Amino acid sequence: MKKVVLSAAVAIIAALGLNSCSTISNSAYTQVVGSSITNVSYADLEVSPKIITYKFDVNESYSRAGEKSCKMAAVQKALQQNGGGDVIVNPQFEVKKTRRFIFGSKISYVIVTGHPAVYKNVHPMNKQEAEIITTLNSGKKK
Numbered sequence: 710m711k712k713v714v715l716s717a718a719v720a721i722i723a724a725l726g727l728n729s730c731s732t733i734s735n736s737a738y739t740q741v742v743g744s745s746i747t748n749v750s751y752a753d754l755e756v757s758p759k760i761i762t763y764k765f766d767v768n769e770s771y772s773r774a775g776e777k778s779c780k781m782a783a784v785q786k787a788l789q790q791n792g793g794g795d796v797i798v799n800p801q802f803e804v805k806k807t808r809r810f811i812f813g814s815k816i817s818y819v820i821v822t823g824h825p826a827v828y829k830n831v832h833p834m835n836k837q838e839a840e841i842i843t844t845l846n847s848g849k850k851k
Contacts, residue, residue, distance in 0.1 A: 748833075749833070749834045749839075750831055750832065750833060750834065751831070751832055751833070751834040751835075751838050752828045752829065752830060752831040752832070753828070753829045753830045754796075754798075754826050754827075754828060754829075755826060755827050755828075755829050756798050756824050756825075756826040757794075757824055757825045757826065758824070759824070759825075760822060760823065760824060761787055761791045761797070761822070761823065761824075761825055762787075762820065762821070762822045763783065763786060763787030763790055763791070763820070763821050763822075764818055764819075764820045765779070765782060765783035765786050765787070765818060765819045765820070765821070766817075766818050767779050767782075767816045767817060767818055767819060771816075772815055772816050776804060776816060779804070779816050779819050780800075780802050780804070780819055780821070782819075783802070783819040783820075783821040784796075784797050784800060784821055787821050787825075788825060791825060792825075793825075793827075794825035794826060794827055795826060795827050795828050796825075796826050796828075797821065797823035797824065797825055797826070798823055798824040798825075798826045799823050799824060800821055800822070800823040801821070801822045801823060802819060802820070802821055803819070803820040803822075804816060804818075804819050805817040805818045805819075805820075
């Protein structure tokens with residue numbers, strides 16, 4: 710009987726020893742280094758008095774990228790279709806989503822409305838413009 714118990718104990722120890730696994734965990738810390746190059750430019754923004762409206766029919770590739778991507782594409786297409794421009798001032802968006810049975814919703818189309826604008830007279834900021842910006846920012850709460 711003693712031999713059977715001893716043999717069973719040896720078999721269990723051998724089985725545990727052969728099937729062991731080990732885990733090695735490493736971690737590293739990174740130091741954030743602030744490195745940025747700043748070139749402050751100043752420009753005039755010429756805003757058109759007319760309001761443009763554009764309906765962007767969303768295809769599957771834009772829909773997968775998300776709502777923000779669809780809105781940016783709608784702005785780009787609206788500017789292209791209406792004679793160009795750099796930005797749309799005060800854009801208003803209407804996003805039409807259709808519900809899917811299992812996987813949430815799909816964006817069908819985006820309608821963007823706003824004033825097209827063009828940047829003019831881009832130049833390095835001078836001292837007078839910097840003082841104006843500093844004065845305007847001093848009133849803001851941080």
